[in-house]
Every structure is written in C-alpha cells, then in structure tokens.
Amino acid sequence: MNNLLIVGQYVPTNSIVHRMDPRVKMLIIFFYVIFIFFANNVISYGLFTLFALGSTILTKVPRRFIAKGLTPVWFLIVFTFILHLFVTREGFVLFHVFGLPIYSGALEQGAVISLRFFLLILLTSLLTLTTTPIEITDAVESLLGPLRRFKFPVHELALMMSISLRFIPTLLQETEKISNAQASRGVDFRTGPFRERVRAVIPLLVPLFVSAFKRAEELAMAMEARGYRGGEGRTKLRELRVVKRDVAALVCFIVITAAALITRDYS
Amino acid sequence: MDITFEKVDYTYQANSPFEHKALDSMSFHLPSGSFTAIVGHTGSGKSTLIQHLNGLIRPTNGKVRIGDYVLEPKKKPKHAKALREKVGIVFQYPEHQLFEETVEKDIAFGPRNFGVPEQEIQKRVAESARAVGLGEDLLKRSPFELSGGQMRRVAIAGILAVRPRVLVLDEPTAGLDPRGQKEIMDMFYRIHKEQQLTTLLVTHSMEDALAYADHVLVLDKGKKYMEGTPVEVFSQREALQQVQLDVPEMFQFLLKASDQFGKPLAYQGQDVERLAEQLAALAGDRDE
Numbered sequence: 001m002n003n004l005l006i007v008g009q010y011v012p013t014n015s016i017v018h019r020m021d022p023r024v025k026m027l028i029i030f031f032y033v034i035f036i037f038f039a040n041n042v043i044s045y046g047l048f049t050l051f052a053l054g055s056t057i058l059t060k061v062p063r064r065f066i067a068k069g070l071t072p073v074w075f076l077i078v079f080t081f082i083l084h085l086f087v088t089r090e091g092f093v094l095f096h097v098f099g100l101p102i103y104s105g106a107l108e109q110g111a112v113i114s115l116r117f118f119l120l121i122l123l124t125s126l127l128t129l130t131t132t133p134i135e136i137t138d139a140v141e142s143l144l145g146p147l148r149r150f151k152f153p154v155h156e157l158a159l160m161m162s163i164s165l166r167f168i169p170t171l172l173q174e175t176e177k178i179s180n181a182q183a184s185r186g187v188d189f190r191t192g193p194f195r196e197r198v199r200a201v202i203p204l205l206v207p208l209f210v211s212a213f214k215r216a217e218e219l220a221m222a223m224e225a226r227g228y229r230g231g232e233g234r235t236k237l238r239e240l241r242v243v244k245r246d247v248a249a250l251v252c253f254i255v256i257t258a259a260a261l262i263t264r265d266y267s
Numbered sequence: 268m269d270i271t272f273e274k275v276d277y278t279y280q281a282n283s284p285f286e287h288k289a290l291d292s293m294s295f296h297l298p299s300g301s302f303t304a305i306v307g308h309t310g311s312g313k314s315t316l317i318q319h320l321n322g323l324i325r326p327t328n329g330k331v332r333i334g335d336y337v338l339e340p341k342k343k344p345k346h347a348k349a350l351r352e353k354v355g356i357v358f359q360y361p362e363h364q365l366f367e368e369t370v371e372k373d374i375a376f377g378p379r380n381f382g383v384p385e386q387e388i389q390k391r392v393a394e395s396a397r398a399v400g401l402g403e404d405l406l407k408r409s410p411f412e413l414s415g416g417q418m419r420r421v422a423i424a425g426i427l428a429v430r431p432r433v434l435v436l437d438e439p440t441a442g443l444d445p446r447g448q449k450e451i452m453d454m455f456y457r458i459h460k461e462q463q464l465t466t467l468l469v470t471h472s473m474e475d476a477l478a479y480a481d482h483v484l485v486l487d488k489g490k491k492y493m494e495g496t497p498v499e500v501f502s503q504r505e506a507l508q509q510v511q512l513d514v515p516e517m518f519q520f521l522l523k524a525s526d527q528f529g530k531p532l533a534y535q536g537q538d539v540e541r542l543a544e545q546l547a548a549l550a551g552d553r554d555e
Binding site: 174180184186188210211 | 318321323348351352354355356358361363364365366376377380381411425426429
C-alpha cells in the first residue's frame with residue numbers, strides 16, 4: 001500500500017550483510033548509534049561515514065531503492081539543516097539571507113547535525129533492509145536472554161514482536177478492504193471538514209478491531225491445538241551462530257570506532 | 268445503466284519493483300438490465316475490475332463508462348459520490364463492514380451518507396430488511412450478536428437500502444450453507460428482475476453462472492478470455508479447462524451421456540426432470 005517508506009521493508013539480495021548473524025548486526029548498530037555522538041572533527045566523522053557507506057555498498061541493495069525509501073527522511077534532514085542555519089549564532093557572519101545573518105558556526109553545526117542524522121537513519125534502515133523480521137525477533141530474544149534470570153518474560157516478548165510483525169501486512173490489507181467497502185457506502189475519507197473526516201474513521205476502526213480480536217482468538221486456539229506451551233524447553237529451527245564474517249565485521253567496526261575515538265578532538 | 272470498458276489497463280505500483288498489471292486491455296459492453304457472471308481463476312483481475320465500477324480506482328489507461336459517468340486516467344471523477352450511490356457493491360464477506368450498534372442503524376448508514384431524507388430512510392430500512400429476510404425483531408439487536416448468515420443479510424440490506432441501479436456481487440454466497448446460498452442468490456435474482464438492475468456477479472460457481480446469468484465473461488491474467496451467453500461459453504469445455512475452469516455439472520453430465528449413448532445431447536435449458544425424460548427416450552431407442 002505505502003511503498004514510500006522503506007522502514008521495515010526487507011530486500012533480499014543474499015549479500016554478506018544479509019547472511020550475518022542478526023545479533024551482531026544489532027550490536028554494531030547499537031554501539032554505532034552511541035559512538036557517533038563522540039565524533040567531533042573531520043576525521044572521526046569521516047571514519048563513521050566510511051563505515052556507514054561501506055556497509056550500504058556491501059548490502060547490494062540497489063542505491064536507487066535506498067534513496068527513494070529515505071525520501072520522507074530527507075525532508076527532516078534538510079529541515080534540521082535550515083533550522084540550524086537561522087537559529088545558531090556562533091562564529092562570524094558569513095552573509096545575509098532575507099536580511100537574516102548567517103553565521104559560520106551555524107553552517108558548520110547544521111552540516112554536522114544533518115550528517116549525523118543521515119548516518120543514523122541510513123545504518124538503522126540497513127538492519128530492516130537486510131534482516132527478516134523473524135531474524136530480528138530471534139536476535140532480540142537471544143540478546144535479552146540474560147534478563148531471564150530476573151524473571152523477565154523474554155520469550156513472550158519476542159513472540160509478541162513476531163506476531164505483531166506478522167500481522168502488519170494482514171491488517172493493512174484488511175484496512176484497505178474495509179475502507180473500500182465503506183467508501184462504497186458513501187463514506188468520504190478524503191474531503192470534507194475535519195470533524196466529518198474524524199467521524200469517518202469510526203466505520204473503519206470498529207470492524208478492524210472486531211476482526212483483529214477474532215484473529216487473535218483464532219491464532220491462540222490454533223497455537224494451543226498444536227501444543228504450544230510457552231518458551232520452556234523449546235528448541236529452535238534456526239540456530240543463531242557467530243561465524244567468521246561476523247567476527248570480521250565486529251573487528252572492522254571496533255577498529256573504525258577506536259580510530260575515531262583516538263582522532264577526535266579532546267581539547 | 269449500461270457499462271462499457273474501453274481498452275482498460277490497470278497497473279498496481281507502477282514504476283516499482285513490485286509492478287503488476289492486473290487488467291490488460293479489457294474491453295466489453297454490458298447492456299442496461301443484463302445479468303453478467305464474471306468468472307476466472309484467482310488473480311485473473313476480477314476484484315480489480317469491480318473496483319473500477321464505482322470509481323474506487325481509475326484505469327491506468329483506457330476508459331470506463333457507467334451510464335453517463337466516465338472514468339479516465341489521471342482525471343479525478345467529479346461525481347464520485349453520485350456514482351457510488353448508483354453502483355452498489357457487495358464485497359466478499361460483506362459482514363466484515365458492519366460496525367453500528369444496531370442492525371437498523373447499520374442498514375441506514377449508506378442511505379444517510381448519501382443524504383436520503385430521514386423518513387425515506389426508515390421506509391428503506393424496513394423494506395430492505397424484508398427483502399433479505401430479516402425479521403423485524405432483529406432490527407434493534409446488535410449486528411455482532413447475530414449468526415454469520417444473518418450478519419451477511421444485514422450487510423446486503425445495507426447496500427440495497429441505497430437503491431443502486433447497478434448491483435455488483437463479489438462471491439456473495441461464500442461461506443454460507445447450501446440452503447442459505449440458494450436463498451441469497453434467488454433473492455438477488457428477484458431484486459434484479461423487479462428493479463431492472465444491471466447486475467454483475469463474480470463467482471466461482473459455474474452452476475450459479477448458468478442458473479442466473481444471461482451473459483458470461485471469462486477472465487484470465489487480466490485479459491478477457493471469453494465472452495458470451497452461458498450456453499456458448501460452457502460449450503467450450505477444453506478452452507475453459509485451459510484456464511483452470513470447469514463447466515457446470517449439467518454440461519459435464521451431458522457430455523458423458525452423449526458419449527455413453529453415442530448421440531449428441533445438447534443443453535437447452537432443460538431441468539433435471541426433462542433431462543431424465545430425454546435419457547429415458549435415448550435408453551429406449553438403444554434397447555430396441
């Protein structure tokens with residue numbers, strides 16, 4: 001239905017990034033998101049940019065596809081940049097736009113923040129582009145595993161995640177069907193005063209909830225009929241294993257991060 | 268209202284890796300007051316075709332005419348709502364669209380949206396409830412308390428209450444018990460005749476197509492594969508099997524019987540009793 005946003009869309013190309021252990025991918029992204037905030041000069045930013053772009057190329061996902069998918073985020077990035085341009089007042093005045101002074105510090109700040117934003121979005125979107133929802137859930141379950149000692153329901157959480165992911169397309173389809181049916185009965189979702197449009201949502205939401213509850217009940221029944229009793233003693237069809245390429249990726253990431261941390265300005 | 272498709276293409280998600288052509292140069296004309304059965308394997312474009320009929324989607328190329336309304340690519344229809352009042356669509360499992368607190372309110376929902384005066388609405392609710400065989404005692408109940416078959420009738424009543432001129436039925440009897448199926452189809456046929464509607468029936472049941480339709484449209488992979496009267500279409504068994512469709516049991520039986528007796532037996536709209544007589548006559552001939 002909505003093919004503008006790629007967040008959450010998997011593109012199978014079977015690249016080396018696709019075949020990586022999802023846990024390693026998630027760990028790398030987790031720490032990348034933290035450490036990028038330590039970058040503060042051209043070299044450290046360059047290193048992080050290199051890592052993000054290098055990963056993107058390795059995924060073999062068509063560049064056009066990534067660029068198109070990031071379209072809605074581009075707007076935010078450009079907006080952030082422009083906002084910084086007019087609001088920040090550091091450094092010296094470079095020139096005037098519409099009578100407003102543009103400071104050199106603003107240009108720098110805007111560029112840096114936009115770049116950071118872009119890198120964050122790019123790398124995190126690579127996760128969903130190269131990892132199936134099932135793999136992500138498995139990774140979450142495995143990574144949160146230690147919490148089980150504190151009676152944290154890790155398996156249940158992972159199950160909830162995979163069920164909700166599984167039903168997103170189903171619900172979208174259902175929404176389209178019901179909205180078609182109600183539009184045929186004269187509901188106008190697109191025009192008219194705001195109050196009317198809000199009211200038009202009721203004939204959409206009620207049937208959607210009814211069917212979601214019905215589906216949940218049926219799913220629970222089907223699971224129980226097949227002997228599901230929770231995560232206790234349950235084995236996995238796909239065992240997650242860290243292999244050479246995962247170690248290589250980790251080493252690569254650690255080296256780049258360490259280099260960035262060393263080269264950043266400490267003064 | 269007559270319906271004309273002129274070389275209609277419809278492409279889903281054009282210019283993307285998921286591009287999919289659902290209708291391919293579709294052309295046909297359905298005269299006002301006709302009853303057309305649309306048959307085709309899953310994915311043949313039936314649902315896409317239906318959505319053109321009240322302007323839910325517009326053709327990617329080509330032109331759709333419904334009475335005086337014209338749907339063209341890249342041109343927002345000016346009278347979309349008026350068109351939707353004239354074309355009633357009973358979607359698959361229409362009971363999924365119920366949402367009001369009472370059966371009465373749900374049936375009134377369509378007419379109210381189209382601005383029918385309140386008094387007239389009351390009249391139409393009672394009338395359509397009667398037409399689909401819903402007892403008056405059910406009108407004040409919640410639609411969610413009813414049985415599946417009753418919910419289906421409520422949903423259908425909600426569409427009839429708008430008083431469309433074109434009635435589109437997308438597998439209206441799926442999931443009903445055999446008796447309910449016959450009741451609902453007979454009811455649609457009666458309304459079709461009484462109100463002189465133009466009716467389109469999407470169905471997997473060749474029996475229904477034969478029993479109710481005066482025109483059959485066979486779709487395959489978004490293209491028109493065959494068109495004609497039920498007898499014309501169902502006489503071409505091999506061609507239908509090419510697109511994973513079967514002929515009605517009556518035709519299958521007649522073919523077998525023709526083989527058996529070595530004499531051609533044609534379908535002339537005969538019912539089971541008449542057929543039995545024909546067979547008895549043939550058997551008599553052979554014994555002599």
